[in-house]
Amino acid sequence: MVGITLGEDHSIRAVTQAPSGNSTAAENGQRPVVLELDGLRAHFATPQGIVKAVDGVNWDVREGETVALVGESGSGKSVTALGIMGLISPPGKITGGRILFGGRDLAQLSQEEMRNIRGHQIAMVFQEPMTSLNPVLTVRRQMTEGMEVHLKMRPKEASERAIELLTLVGIPDAKRRMHEYPHHFSGGMRQRVMIAQALSCNPKVILADEPTTALDVTIQAQVLEVMEGLAHRFNTATVIITHNLGVVARYARRVNVMYAGRLVETGNARDIYTNPQHPYTYGLLQSVPRLNEPRKTSLIPIEGSPPDLARLPQGCAFRPRCRFAVERCGQETPLMALVGPAHAAACWVAASPGGLPK
Amino acid sequence: MTQIVVPAPGPIAQEDQQGAGLGQPLLDVRGLQVHFPARQGGIMEKRRVVKAVxxxxxxxxxxxxxxxxxxSGCGKTTTGRAVLQLVRPTAGQVLFEGRDLVTMQGEALRQMRRRMQIIFQDPYGSLNPRMTAGDIIAEPLVVHGMVKGRQQLKARVDELLETVGLSATMRRRYVHExxxxxRQRIGxxxxxxxxxxxxxxxxPVSALDVSIQAQIINLLEHLQERHRIAYLFIAHDLAVVRHISERVAVMYLGKMMESADRLxxxxxxxHPYTQALLSAVPIPDPELETTRERIILEGDxxxxxxxxxxxxxxxxxxxAVAQCKEAVPAWREAAPGHWVACHLV
Structure with a gap:
């Protein structure tokens, strides 16, 4: 079920089903698309120039599915999530593209209308469980507020559901503990509270921005297990934003790789890990030491550093660091092209007949 | 498998097992303790002690x-600082090149410190933003009188910049540039x-982007080979540690759980903790991740x-069995060079 459509900027997009508006059909067992980005752009006007934090990004996520958004700092992955939530503040703004959700374009909604969606139909789990919970409100209040506002629950009803949810995410003695403040909880426990809070209004989509980056590895395993179980149980679509390639492999079925504000590769996790087609993805996978492989004598790093988003090079943004670059890469920005079934990359070399000479 | 049981922290008792037949270790840490005072509850309550190490x-x-x-919180960073005497140990010995640093003070300690340096995690917080890269690198050279005159200093700074893969022309730049x-290269x-x-x-690499980490790891390995520097490499990323280390030591809540050769x-x-820790690390391979058995530890x-x-x-x-609640397991050599603190091994 692979289709090709033209994006806003005439870039070829590989989608696994017909795009927006059509999101009810569940043909051939394909689940309906719940959220779709179509050429999303978010730019920041700074004294140094226009920073194109997100510059024409297309991807979608289906009901009950987990999609990963991978990239390094400055790749635009967090700004993408903030854009979906309507949380980009000046000097940044969404300068183009559509965010299609439930038959509407979220980019066009007023703040008032967004408030009904944010935390209700689309919820977010932030990286810093220390700073994203309110320190002066009890966990109970933070849990129930959304339910009272969005679901018009009575306080008692909301409290009962809060206990249920907190128990579900693995907080022991939730009935008593929910009267405590965030500082009484450990990092892992706070992240569980965040997840319970995100789930409280039965969202269709959860955006999890580096949900386990601040946690230790044994706690990370616990939290990921909880998130996976709940997404499965409630059929919630999850977008996990991370730089950790291990977490992605463990957790996501589809992967979108971002570099310097653009999508550079998209496909099924297996295809991307076994047969990466963009030199950046390939380089990332090559550069990390792995526990399951014999130790290499030396690692193969990606040379150089990520570009300044206000002064992107002409052509492909990855060209200055790319081992495979050809002349065309310095002149024209590569467009997304299919490199396999349901697998696309934005690279002139990968799209050429010989492919990437790995 | 010979099992040699050694009484717990007694420093003398372990002397012979440590580095037997390998010549004198560069750094020999024995029964190191670092305790911090902490107050709990009201001012009337008795003072408690956090046994960080x-x-x-x-x-x-x-x-x-x-x-x-x-x-986090296992005491690995405090251990590193206590080795350098940046925090003074409560008890134990830190033998560096055969001399106990714990008993040293003032100028004698300063002289020893020249031979042991530190690279910090945060390349943003550990470099003075008001100094140029050149000044930052020159400062310790001047303090310890390693060079004579401006010409020699400049030449040495340029040489160091080039050694770490920067160019001498970057000498005048400030950290934010x-x-x-x-920045980590400057460190x-x-x-x-x-x-x-x-x-x-x-x-040293956990604050860096994935694509940059490998550059710094390769640099550290290259420098080690060239200058025969020993590293005490403190990290939580088990894959990185496996790549760079000859031997690995695992800490939990201020105590050593296990140490052995990398392989x-x-x-x-x-140790059950090491086993759980290794199984919790997600591996960048979707095929493997779907089938892999995982030990998920309960609680915090x-x-x-x-x-x-x-x-x-x-x-x-x-x-855990009943015995684990009652007695502190001894630190003992379960196999040659493989030390562990667990009743069940």
Whole structure:
């Protein structure tokens, strides 16, 4: 079920089903698309120039599915999530593209209308469980507020559901503990509270921005297990934003790789890990030491550093660091092209007949 | 498999097992303790003690890398600082080149410090933003009188910049003009200038982007080969530690759980904590991740203010038995060079 459509900027997009508006059909067992980005752009006007934090990004996520958004700092992955939530503040703004959700374009909604969606139909789990919970409100209040506002629950009803949810995410003695403040909880426990809070209004989509980056590895395993179980149980679509390639492999079925504000590769996790087609993805996978492989004598790093988003090079943004670059890469920005079934990359070399000479 | 049982932290008793037949270790840490005072509750309540490091024993041979791993709060960073006497140990010995640093003061200690340097985790916070890259690298050279005159200083700074993969023309730039990876290179150059025989690397790559980490790891390995520097490599990323270390030591709640050669500890982890830690690391391979068996530990690390009785890991250990609640397991050599603190091994 692979289709090709033209994006806003005439870039070829590989989608696994017909795009927006059509999101009810569940043909051939394909689940309906719940959220779709179509050429999303978010730019920041700074004294140094226009920073194109997100510059024409297309991807979608289906009901009950987990999609990963991978990239390094400055790749635009967090700004993408903030854009979906309507949380980009000046000097940044969404300068183009559509965010299609439930038959509407979220980019066009007023703040008032967004408030009904944010935390209700689309919820977010932030990286810093220390700073994203309110320190002066009890966990109970933070849990129930959304339910009272969005679901018009009575306080008692909301409290009962809060206990249920907190128990579900693995907080022991939730009935008593929910009267405590965030500082009484450990990092892992706070992240569980965040997840319970995100789930409280039965969202269709959860955006999890580096949900386990601040946690230790044994706690990370616990939290990921909880998130996976709940997404499965409630059929919630999850977008996990991370730089950790291990977490992605463990957790996501589809992967979108971002570099310097653009999508550079998209496909099924297996295809991307076994047969990466963009030199950046390939380089990332090559550069990390792995526990399951014999130790290499030396690692193969990606040379150089990520570009300044206000002064992107002409052509492909990855060209200055790319081992495979050809002349065309310095002149024209590569467009997304299919490199396999349901697998696309934005690279002139990968799209050429010989492919990437790995 | 011979099992030699040694009484717990007694420093003398372990002398012979440590680095037997390998010549004198560069760094020999015996029964190291670092306790911090802490107050709980009201002012009338009695003072408590946080045992951040509680009887830790390990050694580092010249030119080798010992990886020190553990989760946040396990005391690995405090151990690194106590080795350098940046925090003074409560008890124990830190023998560096055969001399006990714990008993040293003032000028004598300063002279020893020249031979041991540190690279910090945060390349943003550990470099003075009001100094140029050149000044940062020059400062220790001047303080320790390593160079004579301006010409020599400039030449040495340029040489160091080039050694770490920067160019001499960057000497006049300020820290904010560098990327995270380049800043970490400046930190390495600063540490390298005094020609140390030991560098404590405290999470040197964990603040860096994935694509940059490999650059810094390769640089550290290259410098080790060239200058025969020993590293005490403190990190929580087990894959990185496996790549860079010859031997690995695992800490939990201020205590040493296990230490062995790299191959031994990753292939045959004996301690249940090491086993859980290794199984929790997600591997970048979707195929493998769907089938892999995982040990998910229950609960959180206990507060170091109230460590559990017996083995500190018993509250989360999937294999714990009654004995674990009662007695502190001894630190003993379960196989040649493979040390572990667990009743069940």
């Amino acid at each position: 509680d009887g830790v024993t390990f050694h580092v041979q010249p030119g080798e890398t010992l990886g020190l791993v553990g989760e 560098f990327s995270g990876g380049q 390495v150059a600063r540490a390298l200038g005094l020609q140390p025989s030991l560098i404590v690397c405290d999470e 031994e500890i990753y292939e045959r982890p004996l 690390v206990p507060s170091p203010l109230f460590p559990p009785p017996g083995c500190v890991f018993q509250t989360r250990c999937p294999k």
